[in-house]
Amino acid sequence: MRTRPLVGVIACRREVEGHPAHMVTDKYLAALRDYSLAPVILPVWEDGMERDLLASLDGLLLTGSYTNVEPQRYGAERAPENTRDDPHRDAAVLRLIPAALDLGLPLLGICRGFQELNVVFGGTLHQALQQVPGRLDHREPEGDRETTYAPSHDITLVPGGRLAALYSAPTSRVNSLHQQGIAELGPGLVAEAVAPDGQIEAISVAGAPGFVLAVQWHPEWKPREHPLHDALFLGFAAACQAHRVARTPQPLGA
Numbered sequence: 001m002r003t004r005p006l007v008g009v010i011a012c013r014r015e016v017e018g019h020p021a022h023m024v025t026d027k028y029l030a031a032l033r034d035y036s037l038a039p040v041i042l043p044v045w046e047d048g049m050e051r052d053l054l055a056s057l058d059g060l061l062l063t064g065s066y067t068n069v070e071p072q073r074y075g076a077e078r079a080p081e082n083t084r085d086d087p088h089r090d091a092a093v094l095r096l097i098p099a100a101l102d103l104g105l106p107l108l109g110i111c112r113g114f115q116e117l118n119v120v121f122g123g124t125l126h127q128a129l130q131q132v133p134g135r136l137d138h139r140e141p142e143g144d145r146e147t148t149y150a151p152s153h154d155i156t157l158v159p160g161g162r163l164a165a166l167y168s169a170p171t172s173r174v175n176s177l178h179q180q181g182i183a184e185l186g187p188g189l190v191a192e193a194v195a196p197d198g199q200i201e202a203i204s205v206a207g208a209p210g211f212v213l214a215v216q217w218h219p220e221w222k223p224r225e226h227p228l229h230d231a232l233f234l235g236f237a238a239a240c241q242a243h244r245v246a247r248t249p250q251p252l253g254a
């Protein structure tokens, strides 16, 4: 009897040894495992298989990536600083998100995944926050992984929001490894946390019945050591577990 909820994890398209490949860095998969979730890597195809894939899953994780959503997806000209694309992922995720929401699947977006949710809802992105007057430089600090994923700026949670319902403190301090960020928030999305410079750092979908949250930072980095990251994954895991129970036929008389 399967006990762990299955969570789809979107891949990035890469080339490995000259072959097209699908890639997910291990920390996303390890974080799901550490919260008793079973990760399933989802290929980034455009063949309409998303509903078949999602129908057997209990959650969807949209990971970060060093690539960016192509600017034409939100009607912008490419900025010179915007040099890394993944059109396969763009095409796949822009189909996966509506399908997951339609199925009522718990959804957690991280960094690029956060930006993807905004673009799917018709929002736009700053392509180089460090060039935007009044914005901090949100790019990752120089150093080893412990340095780059260490908390680097504060966030303030929006009182009464979905994120605040998971984590009671009004502020936290999060890591920051992104050059892009929300410019215009997509219609139907709700800001859940902001940085000191006003940059939106967490969003949810207005009226979504279940767990649908996306964050600009990286909670998958040692989540058990950071109370807010831990609260996010505990909330996501509980939602995926509830989805699995609801999907699993109960024996008569149970």
Ligand SMILES: N[C@@H](CCC(=O)NCCCC(=O)O)C(=O)O
Binding pocket: 025, 063, 064, 065, 066, 067, 068, 110, 111, 112, 113, 177, 178, 179, 180, 181, 218
């Ligand atoms: N490319 C976008 C999103 C940044 C992002 O997802 N970074 C991920 C770093 C690698 C990882 O931890 O997965 C931007 O620059 O804003």
